Amino acid sequence: MKEPQSFVPETTTGGPTAPSAYRKPNGEKPSVAGDPIILPPGIDSPTFKKFTQQLADIVGRDNVTVISKDEELYQESYLDPSKAHDMFHILEKQYFVSSAVVAPRDVPDVQAIMRLCNEFEVPVWPFSIGRNVGYGGAGPRVPGSLGMDMGRNMNKILNVDVEGAYALVEPGVTFFDLHDYLVKNNLRDRLWIDVPDLGGGSVLGNTCERGVGYTPYGDHWMMHCGMEVVLPDGSLIRTGMGALPDPNADPNLPPHEQTANSCWQLFNYGFGPYNDGIFTQSSLGVITKMGIWLMTNPGGYQSYLITIPSDKELHQAIEIIRPLRVGMVLQNVPTLRHVLMDAAVMGDKTTYSDSKKPLTDSEIDAIAKKLNLGRWNFYGALYGPEPIREVMWQVVKASFGNIPGAKFYFPEEMPDNKVLQIRNNTLQGIPSVDELKWVDWLPNGGHLFFSPIAKVTGDDALAQYELTRRRSEEFGFDFIGTFVVGMREMHHIVCIVYDRKDADSRRRAHKLISTLVDDAAKLGWGEYRTHLALMDQIAETYNFNDNAQMKLNEKIKNALDPKGILAPGKNGIWPSTYDKKAWRVPI
Ligand code: FAD
Numbered sequence: 300m301k302e303p304q305s306f307v308p309e310t311t312t313g314g315p316t317a318p319s320a321y322r323k324p325n326g327e328k329p330s331v332a333g334d335p336i337i338l339p340p341g342i343d344s345p346t347f348k349k350f351t352q353q354l355a356d357i358v359g360r361d362n363v364t365v366i367s368k369d370e371e372l373y374q375e376s377y378l379d380p381s382k383a384h385d386m387f388h389i390l391e392k393q394y395f396v397s398s399a400v401v402a403p404r405d406v407p408d409v410q411a412i413m414r415l416c417n418e419f420e421v422p423v424w425p426f427s428i429g430r431n432v433g434y435g436g437a438g439p440r441v442p443g444s445l446g447m448d449m450g451r452n453m454n455k456i457l458n459v460d461v462e463g464a465y466a467l468v469e470p471g472v473t474f475f476d477l478h479d480y481l482v483k484n485n486l487r488d489r490l491w492i493d494v495p496d497l498g499g500g501s502v503l504g505n506t507c508e509r510g511v512g513y514t515p516y517g518d519h520w521m522m523h524c525g526m527e528v529v530l531p532d533g534s535l536i537r538t539g540m541g542a543l544p545d546p547n548a549d550p551n552l553p554p555h556e557q558t559a560n561s562c563w564q565l566f567n568y569g570f571g572p573y574n575d576g577i578f579t580q581s582s583l584g585v586i587t588k589m590g591i592w593l594m595t596n597p598g599g600y601q602s603y604l605i606t607i608p609s610d611k612e613l614h615q616a617i618e619i620i621r622p623l624r625v626g627m628v629l630q631n632v633p634t635l636r637h638v639l640m641d642a643a644v645m646g647d648k649t650t651y652s653d654s655k656k657p658l659t660d661s662e663i664d665a666i667a668k669k670l671n672l673g674r675w676n677f678y679g680a681l682y683g684p685e686p687i688r689e690v691m692w693q694v695v696k697a698s699f700g701n702i703p704g705a706k707f708y709f710p711e712e713m714p715d716n717k718v719l720q721i722r723n724n725t726l727q728g729i730p731s732v733d734e735l736k737w738v739d740w741l742p743n744g745g746h747l748f749f750s751p752i753a754k755v756t757g758d759d760a761l762a763q764y765e766l767t768r769r770r771s772e773e774f775g776f777d778f779i780g781t782f783v784v785g786m787r788e789m790h791h792i793v794c795i796v797y798d799r800k801d802a803d804s805r806r807r808a809h810k811l812i813s814t815l816v817d818d819a820a821k822l823g824w825g826e827y828r829t830h831l832a833l834m835d836q837i838a839e840t841y842n843f844n845d846n847a848q849m850k851l852n853e854k855i856k857n858a859l860d861p862k863g864i865l866a867p868g869k870n871g872i873w874p875s876t877y878d879k880k881a882w883r884v885p886i
């Protein structure tokens with residue numbers, strides 16, 4: 300059984316930002332020879348040295364970094380993210396930290412790394428870009444794991460097929476990269492991508508976590524098509540139609556370089572059991588290629604804002620949204636945002652108030668008035684040629700027009716409303732990082748997402764809002780949240796912003812989210828995704844029929860990964876080589 304290594308307490312509180320993930324602050328190359336901050340479980344120092352030496356033999360010396368002392372932990376910025384720990388930590392900075400980071404150059408490197416990790420029984424945590432902020436960043440669930448930076452070298456857009464309207468990408472391709480590719484190749488008038496609020500993440504990484512964006516193609520997982528995956532034992536598979544070879548493929552090429560048949564990115568399911576889902580939010584494979592459908596340029600676009608004056612109209616607004624969304628009059632993934640979220644994009648808390656406490660209703664109303672916004676603000680868009688947009692808009696306007704005090708705006712009418720200007724880009728698939736600003740609501744802003752799924756009803760929205768706001772305030776935080784409306788449900792994203800240099804603030808944030816998970820489960824609500832520190836707790840709430848689903852997941856995990864080397868503990872699934880109780884996160 301793997302036991303946790305003793306944990307080295309935090310020794311520094313910050314420092315200069317290193318220019319890249321693979322340089323010490325003084326510009327020196329880090330060493331592969333040293334001891335890490337924390338060793339992999341069950342591995343002693345000489346074994347670790349042997350292990351990293353063999354890693355360097357596989358990928359080359361420049362593609363292995365031992366995370367020694369705190370040199371790698373200076374990086375705390377989304378724009379220059381750490382590849383070795385959770386930048387927005389809620390435990391001490393050095394808790395969710397890798398012992399070393401390896402960057403494979405190609406698929407055979409990934410396969411060789413998996414075999415080496417099996418041989419040494421070292422846990423390995425793959426990530427594509429590591430900008431999974433609010434959910435654990437690049438940090439591994441098991442401290443001391445080997446981080447596998449899939450995106451550093453494997454970052455090619457392998458194909459953009461204009462007629463088929465899809466792309467095939469490697470892990471390191473960001474939303475910015477894919478968008479830039481379309482612009483540079485004059486394809487933006489043919490094809491659009493879908494982007495989350497921040498464009499610096501990986502298309503593949505975000506999709507395999509089942510992340511969300513805001514065009515009609517906002518459900519990224521729904522829009523993926525075909526994957527190539529290295530299994531824990533190092534074998535390579537292609538899913539869906541990719542399992543059927545291309546008769547014209549060059550047999551002299553290694554499998555990962557062979558072309559696939561022409562339907563790999565066109566039909567998701569292939570033949571037989573549909574495997575793709577088991578590689579999402581999972582520890583069953585390392586994804587090396589993924590297809591993603593692109594939206595054809597709809598031939599016209601208009602975004603809009605509808606302001607909803609107070610909490611009193613929230614119920615009615617949601618009841619209006621449901622039939623419009625499921626009926627596809629609302630064509631994209633619209634959002635109903637609390638005013639403090641927009642306020643935080645346009646300033647920090649001190650811009651609006653000297654209060655150290657959660658803002659009161661009257662203080663929040665004053666902010667809304669100042670910003671010319673409602674308590675709730677609905678950002679949507681119309682897609683298609685002018686006559687289609689016009690008809691849709693008449694329906695939207697008539698429906699929301701029933702809400703007393705609702706106001707309607709186009710971005711052209713509100714040039715100073717920064718959020719509406721940002722949404723105008725995001726809802727047509729143009730990436731940005733501007734929304735990062737709300738993270739600075741408090742000094743040294745760190746954030747955690749509490750992300751329960753809700754039914755699209757006024758009752759559910761009100762009940763989740765009441766609960767999450769009351770609990771946030773009880774733990775000393777402002778409620779900052781948004782309802783992200785899918786086809787038949789809402790991802791209610793509550794952004795818990797805390798001061799990451801203040802241990803008390805961190806502890807309160809951690810307590811808050813943990814309390815909310817239990818509160819929500821009691822009311823029949825579950826989260827769609829979570830931070831490393833909450834994975835066990837949330838997995839335990841999905842416990843129908845004596846944890847039957849977890850038992851299945853464990854069976855599959857142990858069958859595919861008998862030594863338990865790939866991402867142990869990911870989403871609460873522990874291999875039999877780990878005593879899961881010993882790995883509970885301290886709170
Ligand atoms: P990575 O860190 O690369 O990967 C995330 C995880 O996926 C990894 O930890 C790993 O478990 C798994 N994984 C990644 N690559 C592989 C692989 N090759 N093989 C196997 N497993 C792999 N998220 C949204 O979805 N929608 C939003 O609108 C959104 N808005 C945000 C707004 C703000 C202001 C902030 C701060 C965050 C937001 N996020 C949002 C959360 C987050 O930033 C994104 O989801 C981001 O895309 C995740 O980071 P990444 O793409 O770098 O993923």
Ligand code: EUG
Binds near residue numbers: 433496511750783792
């Ligand atoms: C956001 C949306 C998400 C998520 C994390 C953040 C948006 C933040 C819909 O999914 O998981 C405002």
